Amino acid sequence: MNKIKKIGVFTSGGDSPGMNAAIRAVVRTALFYDIQVLGIRRGYEGMINGEFVEMDRKSVANIIQRGGTILKTARSMAFMTPEGRKEAYDQLKGAEIDALIAIGGDGTFTGAKIFGEEYNFPILGLPGTIDNDLFGTDFTIGYDTSINTVTDAIDKIRDTAESHDRLFIVEVMGRDCGLIALRSGIGVGAESIMIPEMKTDMAALFNRLEMGRKDKSSKILIVAEGEGDSGGAFEIADKIKLKFPQYDTRVSVLGHIQRGGKPTCMDRVLASRLAVAAVENLMTGKKGKMVGLIHGKIAFTPFDLAIKHHVEINLDLLKIVEILSL
Amino acid sequence: MNKIKKIGVFTSGGDSPGMNAAIRAVVRTALFYDIQVLGIRRGYEGMINGEFVEMDRKSVANIIQRGGTILKTARSMAFMTPEGRKEAYDQLKGAEIDALIAIGGDGTFTGAKIFGEEYNFPILGLPGTIDNDLFGTDFTIGYDTSINTVTDAIDKIRDTAESHDRLFIVEVMGRDCGLIALRSGIGVGAESIMIPEMKTDMAALFNRLEMGRKDKSSKILIVAEGEGDSGGAFEIADKIKLKFPQYDTRVSVLGHIQRGGKPTCMDRVLASRLAVAAVENLMTGKKGKMVGLIHGKIAFTPFDLAIKHHVEINLDLLKIVEILSL
Amino acid sequence: MNKIKKIGVFTSGGDSPGMNAAIRAVVRTALFYDIQVLGIRRGYEGMINGEFVEMDRKSVANIIQRGGTILKTARSMAFMTPEGRKEAYDQLKGAEIDALIAIGGDGTFTGAKIFGEEYNFPILGLPGTIDNDLFGTDFTIGYDTSINTVTDAIDKIRDTAESHDRLFIVEVMGRDCGLIALRSGIGVGAESIMIPEMKTDMAALFNRLEMGRKDKSSKILIVAEGEGDSGGAFEIADKIKLKFPQYDTRVSVLGHIQRGGKPTCMDRVLASRLAVAAVENLMTGKKGKMVGLIHGKIAFTPFDLAIKHHVEINLDLLKIVEILSL
Amino acid sequence: MNKIKKIGVFTSGGDSPGMNAAIRAVVRTALFYDIQVLGIRRGYEGMINGEFVEMDRKSVANIIQRGGTILKTARSMAFMTPEGRKEAYDQLKGAEIDALIAIGGDGTFTGAKIFGEEYNFPILGLPGTIDNDLFGTDFTIGYDTSINTVTDAIDKIRDTAESHDRLFIVEVMGRDCGLIALRSGIGVGAESIMIPEMKTDMAALFNRLEMGRKDKSSKILIVAEGEGDSGGAFEIADKIKLKFPQYDTRVSVLGHIQRGGKPTCMDRVLASRLAVAAVENLMTGKKGKMVGLIHGKIAFTPFDLAIKHHVEINLDLLKIVEILSL
Structure with a gap:
């Protein structure tokens, strides 16, 4: 394992409140550990097109409370093809990006899994979706x-x-x-x-x-x-x-x-914790996993598990509706 | 003109935020002047059915900030017929109600105009609608x-x-x-x-x-x-x-x-001002009019004018959209 | 153990958002299981004075979203004395209350522990405080x-x-x-x-x-x-x-x-879950405990543990502040 | 009168919500009329120090909903002295600024009056203060x-x-x-x-x-x-x-x-209307005045009148408090 010198961070799929808090925390944590950060605009599409922006402390100032994502997001058809991923890889190499942090949901992690394996590229994911439908974290950022x-x-x-x-x-x-x-x-x-x-x-x-x-x-x-x-x-x-x-x-x-809307305090805290953990664990060689929070503790789940296992509905909660609405 | 001893207050048509603030102010102002107040539930429909509730200071405590209307509202087919209005009149007489304050929009005031003339019944109206589409007030309660x-x-x-x-x-x-x-x-x-x-x-x-x-x-x-x-x-x-x-x-x-939702401060203040004026002017014999606020001053507009004259769109505002969105 | 036929519910200590959601859920759950409910106003003070109100489904309608507590709250000096507690006990017996649900923080549970042991009275507690300082639950209602x-x-x-x-x-x-x-x-x-x-x-x-x-x-x-x-x-x-x-x-x-203020969705859900569990567990004979939620599961903690063990500060969170604020 | 080619805009004194909406509208209106705009940071202090930023449509995108002021604000001792104002004038000339729009309260307009007269410099003011204490407008931006x-x-x-x-x-x-x-x-x-x-x-x-x-x-x-x-x-x-x-x-x-906080819709609309009027009237040679809204119409009030005449308290409103709080 080589020391990571420069990471890329991006958001992909549907936007969710707290994505900006996550971006901010990725950037500041990386800088804290003397790692450079490039923001990749428009998710995988921007990766293919080389839409990279240098991020410093200031570029993430005053965004923790803002909905949406300053890096923008998009769905990418091209990235589903080997050619598209090759272009993305070349762009990353050209920009000397050693590792990636992907913020998004199941589509994002599907792409991350394939790409990460194809090119042996270190990627960690943060669960950014309002649906809370990912296995491996009690809550997703935005829910x-x-x-x-x-x-x-x-x-x-x-x-x-x-x-x-x-x-x-x-x-x-x-x-x-x-x-x-x-x-x-x-x-x-x-x-x-x-x-x-x-x-x-x-x-x-x-x-x-x-x-x-x-x-x-x-x-x-x-x-x-x-x-x-x-x-x-x-x-x-x-x-x-x-x-x-x-x-x-x-x-x-x-x-x-x-x-949309301002993220709640919980979403900001969750985004911040997961992002700090993601950067720190990229540094120690972790990859191919989503970073989640289970029972108050940081947990890592392989991308394929995170997206395949459907979250179970707590039947007790359904019963509560029945009891209380009478 | 006889001294008013007991008034009825009701909301009718679509609900709007601030109606509760208006009800509260009608009740408290009436009590301040030693006038009794009955709340009439479900608008004209409730009037016909005699759904009257005695209102005291406490019945309007802690409602100024609540959306909707505690007196509920409804649309009444029956009140559009002479028979329905006759029943309503009998109910009012039976309950010794001398005068009415109607909170609502154009449908409400159409009914108020007909009924007020038919039975020579003192009614004042408060503009309660989110649409701001009444002539005779700069703003309606809820807009x-x-x-x-x-x-x-x-x-x-x-x-x-x-x-x-x-x-x-x-x-x-x-x-x-x-x-x-x-x-x-x-x-x-x-x-x-x-x-x-x-x-x-x-x-x-x-x-x-x-x-x-x-x-x-x-x-x-x-x-x-x-x-x-x-x-x-x-x-x-x-x-x-x-x-x-x-x-x-x-x-x-x-x-x-x-x-829905909590009324803004402006809507609460507007509702309060108009309601105080309505009660005070019922006492001096005013009737058949909507109470509005024009250029910061209380203004009275006959019901038929209030509902017939459509509010003009300020073309300057449309031009502002054009200039600023470029 | 005798079957519980009537419970009393009260709030005590500083108010917190979500207390009303808890009261609503206690009342509706009890009624669901054919148990009568009395609301006790002003906490232990009202218990001593016999301030009891019959609660039905309607008395808790439309309160889930409201801050504060409809049962009001107070601190009671009298309840700290054996004489005060004797009076409270007599009032409960007089009203045929078999069991209690206490919503509050450490002061509330201190009283509940002493009283419950003194009179062998079944009491369960719900953690209602904004401070999140109770052992035995990941979060308190209101935090x-x-x-x-x-x-x-x-x-x-x-x-x-x-x-x-x-x-x-x-x-x-x-x-x-x-x-x-x-x-x-x-x-x-x-x-x-x-x-x-x-x-x-x-x-x-x-x-x-x-x-x-x-x-x-x-x-x-x-x-x-x-x-x-x-x-x-x-x-x-x-x-x-x-x-x-x-x-x-x-x-x-x-x-x-x-x-103050409207409780968040999380606080309403937490209050609802804990309250349902409290009623259901009073029915099976549980007592002397606070009902909490640990890692997504209902947990019971003896009152003295709940209040004595101070919650540990997660040092990771402090470090996150340091990293991210640079 | 010479045609205005470049204006400067600044905020001064205490910040108020809606200042950003005003800045946005000044910039976009000026550009609409092919006038260049410089933002002056930190009010008069920044004017003296030549803290000028070129403003285009993008620099005011997505700020209409944000509290505070992107141009920042400050109080300036130096501008109270003739030397300070001379420096400010030289800076404005150096940057080829022909006219100013000042957003603020009485301190801001006092400065604007003195400076405008001293150097015969065209300035219009927008009432930006939460206090609503300026004569010549029904409401100030932020109130x-x-x-x-x-x-x-x-x-x-x-x-x-x-x-x-x-x-x-x-x-x-x-x-x-x-x-x-x-x-x-x-x-x-x-x-x-x-x-x-x-x-x-x-x-x-x-x-x-x-x-x-x-x-x-x-x-x-x-x-x-x-x-x-x-x-x-x-x-x-x-x-x-x-x-x-x-x-x-x-x-x-x-x-x-x-x-602080997001401006209300009314404050955003007020800020937008006043700002459009300010730019359009600077173009026709108006100066030395605050732009306000009186009874729904744009009104101009000389700076000294705007700040000297204290707003009268509507005694009716005080009476309403008395009636309704009983």
Whole structure:
């Protein structure tokens, strides 16, 4: 193992709040250990195109609190081809980059795994995604901010729901993973949560709605984007309207606000801890792994494990929804 | 004119942040002047059904900061019929209510006008709507909160837009009125604003997008719900995608979050001022009018004027968008 | 062990955000299992005075998002005496309360331990304090909200610090425990953190300030309330002014805003999970323990352990401050 | 009058939220009219030192939502001397700056008046201060944000006040002007407001506290920084403690958070409108005036009038506090 003199850092895939805090911490930690840092713009696409920017302490000043990513992000078709990766490798070599820190989700780590093995290139990954769907870390960077954004939005919607005695079906992000729906659903006191991991039982839902109605004037149902069996928020709304024409049923799709905004304190701290650990462990030769936090301790998970093992839904949490929404 | 001994207060139509601050101020002002207050739940519908609640100082404690309306709101078909209004009148008489304060928008004031004339019943109105579309007041209760909610949401969306170099088309509320779009558009630095009051000029928009592109990596266009010529946010998006396939174009519909949430300080103060004036002027015999604030002074506008005259769009503001978004 | 038919729930000590979410979840879970619930107002003081309120589903509707505690809280001198506790016991018996759930911090649990042993009374505790200073749970209810409030406040202060090139010393809560200072300090990118658990090394601080100055125009130092060696925020400011008269040094004491506000999603979920577990475990005979969450799992810690063992400061986090603030 | 080719823009005095929105709008408007813009850093101090930065569209991208001022601000002793102003003039000439836009409060405009007359230099001013204490504009840039920050903070404090039945005395900014106290006081439903413009009547306050106590469990009193007669927040607290030892009386000084944070939509729009008008009117030869907004219309007020005429407190608003807090 050679001493690392210069690392590259980039963000890739969907942006998530806290990515900037992670970039800042990567840059400052590297400089602390006398390692140079280049920022790679637009993820793998920028790597192929040699979009490198020298990073010093100042280039990451006053960004810890900002959403999005100052390095920008993109999805790259070219990097999926051997030719694209060859170009990327040549660019890295040309810039004398010895190692990489990749901030992103499963797409990012898939690329990192292939590239790292193909060229024996040291890469560590930081879990930057709002979905919390990676194995090997209790929380991903951005998840906490996202569930707070959802909670705030639904708190607002509830004002209207209560005032008009309405039933709201709120669609939140989560194509393959119901964790945003689950925690924010408990956070807002939702009547019911529908997620990709569980078959939606419309009969049971109707039953709950029938039972509860006298006791409570408004209702919030949360549907994760990826809910499949029942056709998503709008189809579920149609079914409810048919069964309960007396309800004033509405749909609200929260959409892209869920990715943005100031990161919460937890996301900033998580990003900072993981980034410090990533730089320090690149220095000791670790590679091909995602850096996560499990039970308060830094943990390393090979890229293929991080992305393949789906996170299990805590059934206790689902039961809590049921108990508390009655 | 007889001395007023007991007033009824209600909210009607779509809820808006600050309605609770208005209810609180009506109740406390009435009590200050030794007038009893009944809260009428669910607007005209509750009036017909006699849903009256005695209000004391405590019943409005700790609500000034809450969104929605503790008196709930509803739309009433029955009140549009003479029979419905007769029932409402009988209920009011039965409860010895001498006068009413109606908090709502144009639907509310239409009902108030008809009923007030039919039964010679003293009613004053407070402008409670997020749309700011009433003649006779510089601002309606809820508008300021709503444009801040929109601004916050688009600030979040911009994080993602900037990170991905995307063009976002954001649909905001305003079926007949572009004022939410206009002020929030300036507030977020939007590239363009499309509103019901102005024909959307797609050619000019394309032109702007073409010119500006090199200088700026992401773009926000704001479309009011009621934009008609070009088919609304989704159709505009389709046209842009066709013309500029290289853009990553997305639509986000902000939806019901725009009605809820803690009122801003301005909305709380406005609600408080108007409510105090309403009670004090009911006492001196004023009726059939909306209480507004024009140039910092309390102003009274007959209900029919308040709802018929559409608010003019300040063309200077539209020009400001054009100048600043370049 | 007899079947529990009626429980009492109360909050005691300093209020913390999420206490209402905990009360709601205790009430709804108990009702779910056909157990009656009385709310005890004003903590032990109200217990002695028999301030009991029947709780149903509705009495906890729409409170999950509210700061403070609807049951109010107080400190009780009387409960520290055997006579006071005797009165409390008589009141509980009179109201046929079989078991208690106490929400609070170390003072609360000290009382619970003594009373529970004295009268062999089943009590479980929920950790409700912003300080996160209890052994037996990774986080206390309110801590996450509090560090976000601090982070938001310091983000605002930094705007001014940056604009004026000022050095700000910000005092945050934490009389015996530096955990609020530590995490919020990482979250805002503070230059230095001074906490009760560590001797403040003024020479080292001066050194850091001297080194860093050219590279950075403004500085944030965070001092926990309980910092002792150097006399707290104002004395530290005086020392800095003496040593660095060229700095524009200011002090800001955040104060009581740190206890209030809407709970974050995490605090609402934590409160809900712990409360469900508390009721379910009271039913199976558990008592004399605090219910916490350790590594994602419900954990029970005897009251005396929960309050006596001081939480250890994670030294890695302190090192992170040092690395990242350079 | 010569055509203006290059303007300088600077911020001076205390920072206020919306200054960045004003800088952005000055820069973009100037460029729109083919005028060059230099940013002058650190106000008059930077003018003397020639701290000029070329501004293009990109240098003001993505700042509309940020608190503070990217141009930084400072107070300048040197500019109070004729020698200092001579140096400033030479610097401006050297950089070929034809005209200035000054963003700040009374100190800023005092300097602008003297300098503008001394050197016949075209200057227009924008009211950037949280205090709203300038004559010639209904609102200053930053005021709306500030009263919302205060309102949010006191909403949090009230959670604790209600939970503990406490009386809180909250000190807000306003050394010479009670407008922050007044509007935020109505916004939070304060019991009483003490401001520099009114003699604090302790006897009347005691009376109110005595009357109200049974009806309400917690109280918020707001004291502007500049309240003089009664010695400010801490002395008022001492007097209340002496008179009402049974109250749990606390003081909270909000401090510097009041200057920072994201500007509200209103402040962003106000800043944008005034800045566009300032550039357009510099072009037509206007000078020596502050640009304000009066009753929705752009208005120009000579610098000496803007700073000398103290804003009158609307006594109706004070009466509203009295009516509503009962």
